[in-house]
Amino acid sequence: MSERNTYEAINKGLAVGVLLQMIQDESMKDIPYAEKSAFLGENRQKVREIGEKLYAGFGMDGLHDVFNIIHGVALRAPNEPFYLRDLELAWSGIGDWRG
Numbered sequence: 862m863s864e865r866n867t868y869e870a871i872n873k874g875l876a877v878g879v880l881l882q883m884i885q886d887e888s889m890k891d892i893p894y895a896e897k898s899a900f901l902g903e904n905r906q907k908v909r910e911i912g913e914k915l916y917a918g919f920g921m922d923g924l925h926d927v928f929n930i931i932h933g934v935a936l937r938a939p940n941e942p943f944y945l946r947d948l949e950l951a952w953s954g955i956g957d958w959r960g
Contacts, residue, residue, distance in 0.1 A: 871911060873927055873930075876914075876915055877930050879907075880948070883899040883908070887944075901951060909955070912924060912955045912958070915927055921957055
C-alpha cells in the first residue's frame with residue numbers, strides 16, 4: 862500500500878460505526894418511513910467519501926466488507942430502515958462498484 866493510500870484510508874470499523882450512526886439518526890427523524898434515507902440526501906457526500914477512503918485503503922474488498930457488515934446488521938433488525946440500496950447507489954462508480 863502506498864503512503865498516499867495509507868493516509869487516505871479509513872479504518873473499516875470506523876466506517877461501519879459512522880454508517881450505523883447515520884442509520885440511527887435517520888430512524889429518529891419524525892418523517893414518514895418512505896421518505897427516510899440514511900445514505901442519500903444530506904448524507905450522500907459523506908457516505909461517498911467514506912466509500913472512497915475505504916477503496917483507497919482496501920480496494921473493492923474494503924467496500925464489500927463494510928457493505929456485508931451493514932447487511933448483516935440489517936438482517937438482525939428487519940423492521941429498521943437500513944437502506945442497503947441507498948448505500949449501493951451512494952458508492953456507485955467507486956472502483957468497480959455499480960449501484
